[in-house]
Amino acid sequence: MRKTLSTFSRLAAALTLCAAASTAAAQESGRIRLESLDALGAKADQAVNVNIDGILIRFAGGFLSNEEADEKEVKELITGLRGVYVRNYEFKAAGQYMESELSQIRSQLSGPGWSRVMSFRGRGGEMGDAEFYVARAGERVEGLVVLASNPKEVTVINIVGSVDLEKLQRLADNIRSRDEDGKPKGGATRKP
Amino acid sequence: MSDYLWDKTGEADPEVERLEGLLGSLAHKAGRLELPPEVAAPARAGRPRLAWYAAAAALLLAALAGALVALRPAKLHEARVPAPQSSPAAVPSVAPSVTPEAPVVKEREEAPAVVEVVRHAPTRRRAPHARAKREGLSRRRAAPPEVLGTPGVLGTPEGLEVARVEEVEEVPRPARAVAAALGRGFSVRRQLFNALLLTSTKLKEVQRKTQGADAPASDERNRSR
Numbered sequence: 293m294r295k296t297l298s299t300f301s302r303l304a305a306a307l308t309l310c311a312a313a314s315t316a317a318a319q320e321s322g323r324i325r326l327e328s329l330d331a332l333g334a335k336a337d338q339a340v341n342v343n344i345d346g347i348l349i350r351f352a353g354g355f356l357s358n359e360e361a362d363e364k365e366v367k368e369l370i371t372g373l374r375g376v377y378v379r380n381y382e383f384k385a386a387g388q389y390m391e392s393e394l395s396q397i398r399s400q401l402s403g404p405g406w407s408r409v410m411s412f413r414g415r416g417g418e419m420g421d422a423e424f425y426v427a428r429a430g431e432r433v434e435g436l437v438v439l440a441s442n443p444k445e446v447t448v449i450n451i452v453g454s455v456d457l458e459k460l461q462r463l464a465d466n467i468r469s470r471d472e473d474g475k476p477k478g479g480a481t482r483k484p
Numbered sequence: 485m486s487d488y489l490w491d492k493t494g495e496a497d498p499e500v501e502r503l504e505g506l507l508g509s510l511a512h513k514a515g516r517l518e519l520p521p522e523v524a525a526p527a528r529a530g531r532p533r534l535a536w537y538a539a540a541a542a543l544l545l546a547a548l549a550g551a552l553v554a555l556r557p558a559k560l561h562e563a564r565v566p567a568p569q570s571s572p573a574a575v576p577s578v579a580p581s582v583t584p585e586a587p588v589v590k591e592r593e594e595a596p597a598v599v600e601v602v603r604h605a606p607t608r609r610r611a612p613h614a615r616a617k618r619e620g621l622s623r624r625r626a627a628p629p630e631v632l633g634t635p636g637v638l639g640t641p642e643g644l645e646v647a648r649v650e651e652v653e654e655v656p657r658p659a660r661a662v663a664a665a666l667g668r669g670f671s672v673r674r675q676l677f678n679a680l681l682l683t684s685t686k687l688k689e690v691q692r693k694t695q696g697a698d699a700p701a702s703d704e705r706n707r708s709r
Binding site for chain 1: 669670676677679680682683686687689690691693694696
């Protein structure tokens with residue numbers, strides 16, 4: 293009986309170790325946990341919640357055409373992505389959220405691997421705060437986080453994987469310069 | 485007549501006494517049952533071992549199930565194509581954006597288009613065959629005409645009903661799944677577009693703010709020179 297018990301305890305210990313190892317591996321580098329922001333959703337007037345992981349990105353990639361220039365560019369852009377997570381909360385009035393509610397996000401970003409590239413502190417004014425963080429593993433960009441907040445709005449964007457920011461800006465400008473039908477808006481010319 | 489057989493009073497019948505003597509050893513004796521050692525030993529040894537094995541197996545299964553549930557990637561969960569009737573909460577939601585220039589605002593207006601695609605798919609029938617046969621006529625009326633195929637192929641009305649019901653049960657499943665997958669794919673694609681646009685907008689905002697913050701400082705530097 294003792295032998296059985298010891299075998300069983302060894303097996304249980306091995307299982308626990310396996311589970312712990314898998315959980316640690318599942319925690320992707322370049323990704324931050326955004327669950328702490330969920331409480332803001334209840335208070336917000338409008339909430340945007342986007343969770344697109346690697347599988348969904350590949351799935352969506354299948355729906356992007358190689359013929360349309362924009363879609364082709366998006367397809368190229370998302371090739372290195374492993375996830376896109378967005379939380380955006382807009383409040384009716386100022387002071388509906390506390391700065392401390394963002395502390396869990398900031399504490400993750402102060403951890404190893406993350407570095408702040410740009411930051412702006414509006415000192416509680418209407419301009420708000422804006423920060424841009426990048427996660428690096430050697431020379432490789434593993435993810436980025438944009439944290440923008442003002443008294444009436446909080447936005448946290450986490451892109452996991454490598455993304456060409458110049459290409460993203462160019463693509464966004466192209467999309468914005470056209471209306472819903474794809475025609476140039478106000479005679480704006482499309483950038484190559 | 486004697487009450488001997490009732491309560492052992494009175495005169496006993498010799499034949500009864502003889503039988504009592506013969507069968508007396510087999511009468512009930514109050515006390516604990518004691519099995520012979522060769523039967524009792526394996527039973528005593530085996531019972532706890534079996535219980536331990538059962539408990540160990542149950543714990544192992546529970547641990548495995550727990551580990552599977554805990555480690556099941558959320559990705560698969562999210563990638564699963566939802567049923568068209570599912571609540572909007574099941575689909576990652578994109579509510580109107582906060583930035584006026586980003587087209588995320590249009591998401592809610594565009595969303596019904598996806599739902600519409602799914603709604604056009606014929607509904608799945610799960611009724612058992614006999615029930616379907618019984619309700620064949622009403623089902624036939626409810627199903628879209630292109631699903632029913634060519635009428636009168638099997639000749640008899642009964643046969644025709646069954647054939648039609650079978651087609652209604654079989655055909656829509658893949659069609660519905662394809663429509664749902666397409667709807668889901670386009671929805672995710674739109675969300676991805678919107679998320680990237682929002683990212684770009686916010687990045688620009690950060691850049692603008694930091695440049696705006698730098699500008700007065702540099703002006704002051706120039707002025708001091």
